[in-house]
Amino acid sequence: xxxxxxxxxxxxxxxxxxxxxxxxxxxxxxxxxxxxxxxxxxxxxxxxxxxxxxxxxxxxxxxxxxxxxxxxxxxxxxxxxxxxxxxxxxxxxxxxxxxxxxxxxxxxxxxxxxxxxxxxxxxxxxxxxxxxxxxxxxxxxxxxxxxxxxxxxxxxxxxxxxxxxxxxxxxxxxxxxxxxxxxxxxxxxxxxxxxxxxxxxxxxxxxxxxxxxxxxxxxxxxxxxxxxxxxxxxxxxxxxxxxxxxxxxxxxxxxxxxxxxxxxxxxxxxxxxxxxxxxxxxxxxxxxxxxxxxxxxxxxxxxxxxxxxxxxxxxxxxxxxxxxxxxxxxxxxxxxxxxxxxxxxxxxxxxxx
Amino acid sequence: xxxxxxxxxxxxxxxxxxxxxxxxxxxxxxxxxxxxxxxxxxxxxxxxxxxxxxxxxxxxxxxxxxxxxxxxxxxxxxxxxxxxxxxxxxxxxxxxxxxxxxxxxxxxxxxxxxxxxx
Numbered sequence: 001x002x003x004x005x006x007x008x009x010x011x012x013x014x015x016x017x018x019x020x021x022x023x024x025x026x027x028x029x030x031x032x033x034x035x036x037x038x039x040x041x042x043x044x045x046x047x048x049x050x051x052x053x054x055x056x057x058x059x060x061x062x063x064x065x066x067x068x069x070x071x072x073x074x075x076x077x078x079x080x081x082x083x084x085x086x087x088x089x090x091x092x093x094x095x096x097x098x099x100x101x102x103x104x105x106x107x108x109x110x111x112x113x114x115x116x117x118x119x120x121x122x123x124x125x126x127x128x129x130x131x132x133x134x135x136x137x138x139x140x141x142x143x144x145x146x147x148x149x150x151x152x153x154x155x156x157x158x159x160x161x162x163x164x165x166x167x168x169x170x171x172x173x174x175x176x177x178x179x180x181x182x183x184x185x186x187x188x189x190x191x192x193x194x195x196x197x198x199x200x201x202x203x204x205x206x207x208x209x210x211x212x213x214x215x216x217x218x219x220x221x222x223x224x225x226x227x228x229x230x231x232x233x234x235x236x237x238x239x240x241x242x243x244x245x246x247x248x249x250x251x252x253x254x255x256x257x258x259x260x261x262x263x264x265x266x267x268x269x270x271x272x273x274x275x276x277x278x279x280x281x282x283x284x285x286x287x288x289x290x291x292x293x294x295x296x297x298x299x300x301x302x303x304x305x306x307x308x309x310x311x312x313x314x315x316x317x318x319x320x321x322x323x324x325x326x327x328x329x330x331x332x333x334x335x336x337x338x339x340x341x342x343x344x345x346x347x348x349x350x351x352x353x
Numbered sequence: 354x355x356x357x358x359x360x361x362x363x364x365x366x367x368x369x370x371x372x373x374x375x376x377x378x379x380x381x382x383x384x385x386x387x388x389x390x391x392x393x394x395x396x397x398x399x400x401x402x403x404x405x406x407x408x409x410x411x412x413x414x415x416x417x418x419x420x421x422x423x424x425x426x427x428x429x430x431x432x433x434x435x436x437x438x439x440x441x442x443x444x445x446x447x448x449x450x451x452x453x454x455x456x457x458x459x460x461x462x463x464x465x466x467x468x469x470x471x
Contacts, residue, residue, distance in 0.1 A: 011360040015367045069383040073392040074404050085372040092368030096361050121360040129431070130361070151394035155405040159413050166420040173427040180434040242395055247379030251372065325470040328416070332468040336423070337459070340452055343430070347445050350437070 014120050018095055026257040027057035033313050040317045064250040072149060072243050079148030084244065084251035087141030091255040094134045094262050096120040097127040099189045101275050101297035105289035117189075118294065127188040128180070131266065132173055135221060139165045141255070142240045149243035157239025160229050160324065167331035168220035168227075171213050174339035178210040178346045179203050179270050192274030199278035204271040209342045211271045213335050218263040220331070223256060225316040229324055264308040268301070272308075275301040415467055426455050 031046070031054065038045025046053030071077060099122030103115045117123060124130065139162050146158015180186070182203065183194040195202050204211045220227040231239035241252045268274060275297035277284075286293040322330070394401050433440065433448055462468055 007356075007359065008363065011363045012367075014360075015364055018364075019367065019371055065378060065382045067383050068386060069380050070387065070391055072394045073389075074394060074401075081376060085369065085376050088372035088375065089365075089369035092371060093365050096364035096368075120364050121357065124357055124361065149394065150405045151396070151401075152405045152407075153395065155409070159409060163413050163416045166424075167416060170420065170423050170427060173424070174430075177427070177430050177434045180431070181437040184435055184438055186431075186435060237395060237397075246383045247375055251375055251379075328468070328470040332419070333463070337456075340456065343434075344449060344452065347437070347449070351442060351445070 010116075011120060018120060019092060022092055022095060022258050022261070023254065025261050026254045027061070029257045029260060029309060030057045030060070030253075032309065033316075036310065036313045037317050040314070061247075061250060064247045067246040069246040069248060070243075072151065074150040075243065076148040076150070079144050080243075081248075083141050083145035083148060084248045084255075085141075086144065087138060087255040088251045088258075090134050090138040090141065091258040091262070094131055095258075097122060097124050097130050097188060098262075098265055098269070099123075099192065099274075100301055101294050103289065104291055104294040106291075115289070118298070122189050123187060126186050128176060128186050128191075131262070132169070132176075135165075135259075136169065138255075138259070141252075145244070145252070146240035149240075151243050153237045153242045154240050157231060157236045157242065160236075161223065161240060164220055164223075164227065164229060164327060164331075167328060168217040168335070171331060171335035171339045172217035172221060174336070174343065175210040175213040175217065176270065177339075178207045178342050181343070181346055181350065182206055188269050188274075192269055192276065195273040196276045197280050199273065202271065202273040202276075207271070207342070207346070209338065209345075213339050213342065214270065215267060216330075216335060218267060219312070219315070220327070222260050222263045222312075224260065224312060226319040226322050227327060228321060229327060260309065260312060261305070264305055264312065267308055268304045272304055412470055419462065419467065422458070423455075426451075 034056070035045045035053075037043075046056035049055040049059045071080060097119070099117070099119040101118040103117045106114050106116055108114050142161040142165075143158045146154045146156070146161070149155070179191065183191045185191060185194075191203075223231065229239075231241065236242070241249055244252065277296075277300055281293070281296075284293070284296065286296065394405075396402065429451070430448065433444060437445070
């Protein structure tokens with residue numbers, strides 16, 4: 001009973017910290033997006049709220065909360081209300097299975113050593129399956145938002161996002177199989193542990209084709225340019241969120257940015273060695289399980305995450321948007337057969353070695 | 354075994370609670386001055402023509418149907434991929450045959466134009 005209580009308290013604290021960081025992370029990403037886009041387009045970007053405009057995202061959130069929340073007359077009120085809740089809830093829940101560093105051992109006051117895992121439930125043996133399942137549920141948020149608004153733009157945006165996300169989910173799932181064959185586990189911690197040591201142990205060198213397929217598909221899953229057709233501003237105004245205002249619009253925004261972080265984290269965990277340095281971490285001379293090593297690993301993780309996010313934002317302001325038929329052709333006619341081919345080739349190579 | 358899923362349940366409750374509170378706050382904090390024009394749907398500033406319950410392209414349904422077929426294929430492959438090293442060569446050949454059969458179906462759909470979008 002006491003153990004159960006302790007677990008509940010531990011998970012609650014971790015959950016609160018995690019949710020805070022997800023929301024803060026979304027704010028940081030919004031700021032980065034605006035600053036980097038300004039840099040690329042030769043503008044200044046936000047610079048009024050706080051030093052270097054750092055408080056801009058917070059000002060935006062307060063503004064969104066104070067805005068009027070409009071229900072269109074024709075909308076289905078319940079669905080219209082709960083679509084952003086689904087989107088944002090799923091975006092937060094996905095983080096439950098993500099590990100951020102190796103477990104840290106802490107000596108308690110009575111001398112017992114307690115192992116603290118960095119994450120809510122990172123050792124869950126279905127980690128990747130859970131994330132894939134949750135991203136599938138995430139489609140409901142966008143589709144319901146588009147359908148329940150009863151507006152033509154929203155409906156088209158919702159349909160487009162549903163078709164796009166399920167199409168690219170396939171190639172994403174198939175690309176992961178190559179990694180799973182090498183690592184032999186669904187648990188994200190195991191997959192990262194498998195890649196430790198020198199940087200050529202990272203899965204990107206073992207699975208270059210899977211990496212490319214996964215990256216393209218995760219761009220499509222995140223609804224980022226060049227695949228941002230669900231909200232293509234010049235064609236669909238805002239797509240599924242046309243009829244949303246106030247913080248409900250902001251919730252879709254938050255969900256989108258936290259999905260962007262999830263996608264980047266998956267990319268890092270599956271292909272870039274997670275929290276491991278590009279050289280054996282024994283060289284640092286830090287003890288396994290010590291707090292110092294945990295901090296170093298978190299820093300490495302954060303650095304990789306920022307690099308990938310920078311890359312994603314960079315792509316947004318460099319590459320033009322696809323046409324919808326091109327998008328579908330790429331998903332079904334290129335990536336799907338390529339991903340199947342990748343499985344066969346990986347299997348044959350693994351048997352030869 | 355099932356205790357491992359316990360943090361997950363807490364996290365699900367927690368995540369949706371946060372989202373729910375955000376939604377309620379958004380409804381309570383914002384101003385409420387709905388006018389008739391404000392509550393019509395956006396249609397480039399014109400008076401909306403009908404509503405959005407119209408027919409749309411059948412292609413969206415086709416994509417959904419193909420998705421189900423191939424998604425089940427992916428789910429079948431996962432358990433095999435995890436046990437790949439232990440299982441050895443015979444299941445690998447079986448999986449190759451499985452993929453080949455699905456590929457015939459894929460090729461048929463391709464030739465029939467089911468994957469064409471215009």
